[in-house]
Amino acid sequence: DIQMTQSPSSLSASVGDRVTITCRASQSISTYLNWYQQKPGKAPKLLISVASSLRSGVPSRFSGSGSGTDFTLTISSLQPEDFATYYCQQSYHTPLTFGGGTKVEIK
Amino acid sequence: EVQLVESGGALVQPGGSLRLSCAASGFTFSSYWMHWVRQAPGKGLVWVSRINGDGRRTDYADSVKGRFTMSRDNAKNTLYLQMNSLRAEDTAVYYCARDLTTVTTADINYWGQGTLITVSS
Numbered sequence: 001d002i003q004m005t006q007s008p009s010s011l012s013a014s015v016g017d018r019v020t021i022t023c024r025a026s027q028s029i030s031t032y033l034n035w036y037q038q039k040p041g042k043a044p045k046l047l048i049s050v051a052s053s054l055r056s057g058v059p060s061r062f063s064g065s066g067s068g069t070d071f072t073l074t075i076s077s078l079q080p081e082d083f084a085t086y087y088c089q090q091s092y093h094t095p096l097t098f099g100g101g102t103k104v105e106i107k
Numbered sequence: 108e109v110q111l112v113e114s115g116g117a118l119v120q121p122g123g124s125l126r127l128s129c130a131a132s133g134f135t136f137s138s139y140w141m142h143w144v145r146q147a148p149g150k151g152l153v154w155v156s157r158i159n160g161d162g163r164r165t166d167y168a169d170s171v172k173g174r175f176t177m178s179r180d181n182a183k184n185t186l187y188l189q190m191n192s193l194r195a196e197d198t199a200v201y202y203c204a205r206d207l208t209t210v211t212t213a214d215i216n217y218w219g220q221g222t223l224i225t226v227s228s
Contacts, residue, residue, distance in 0.1 A: 001169070034214055036152070043202055043218035044152060055216075087152055091213035094166040096142075096154040 002026050002090050006099035012107040019075040021102045023088035028068045032092035035064055035073045038101075039084045047086075048073065078104070109133040109217045111203045116222030123193050123226070129186040129203030129219055137161065137181040140206040142215050143188050145199035155201070156188070157212070171197075193226045200224075 003026035013019050023033065031051035036044040046055050048064040051071055061076040075082055083106055088099040115127040127143075143155040156167045156177040165177050176189040186203055200221040207214035 032213070036215075038152075043220060044215075045218075046207070046214070046216045049207060049214050089152075089154075089215070091211075094157070094213070095168045096157070096213050096215075098152040098154065101151045 001095055002029060002093060002097050004088055004090055004097050004099040006086075006088055006102050008102060009100060010103040010105060012105050013078050014107045015078055015080055017078045017107075019078050019082075019104060021073045021086055021088075021104075023066075023071040023073070023099050025069045025071075025090055025092075029090045029092035031067045032090055033064075033066065033071050034089045034091055035062075036087045036089065036098075037082075037084045038087065044087065049091075075104075080106075109205065111205065111217060111219035113201065113203045113219045113222035116201070116224050118225045118227065119193055120228050121194060121226055124189070124191045125193065125224060127188040127190070127201055127203075127222060127224075129188075131184045131186065131203075131205070134205070135209075136179075136184040138209040140212045141179065141186050142204045142206065143177060143186075144202045144204055144215065144218075145197075146202070146221075147196075147199040150199075153199075157206075158186070159212070160209075190224070193224075195226050198224060198226045 033051045035048040038044040052064045085103045110132045112130045142157045174192045203219040204215045205217040207216040
């Protein structure tokens, strides 16, 4: 199985900060990498697919990059509604696997 | 509007069985791969299984293989998850989810609201 490792597991940031979350795959997955946002008590929301393709309706302050084994989700200017938990997920091979999550909290 | 509505969540004893259903609407159900994803209380997301559009192909996580069976009834626009030999570690919110497009197979886009399964004596 492909293991997905996210870091950090949590972070505290202020509104307006630039936030970077990393995700590492245990083997190369090309760009078969998705990013999700989940708020408490809600279902996840797909933000970015194939590593860097921003989904419709997702603000442009979100961006994704990377290929192979190392990937990054960046929020260029953190907004109050961005406080949530973020997950990466590899879509390269079954079983599909998620990272452990990164909780973004208010400083 | 895409809608996915799960049902069937319950408290069940270890070793018991349960069937989850997911009613889909707002899209051509038979054209999409569908998934089940679970989340234990306070924990992360875990993919459980997926099924292709005509129901002939399924894939499972190792942790549920041989115990869970995913199926679909395209005439009823309904997805199912038959869960047998349930264990305490199966306790979670189970999400029904749809893939991104009719040609993608592993990009989970639309999610239901989830249904809670609690396995406990």
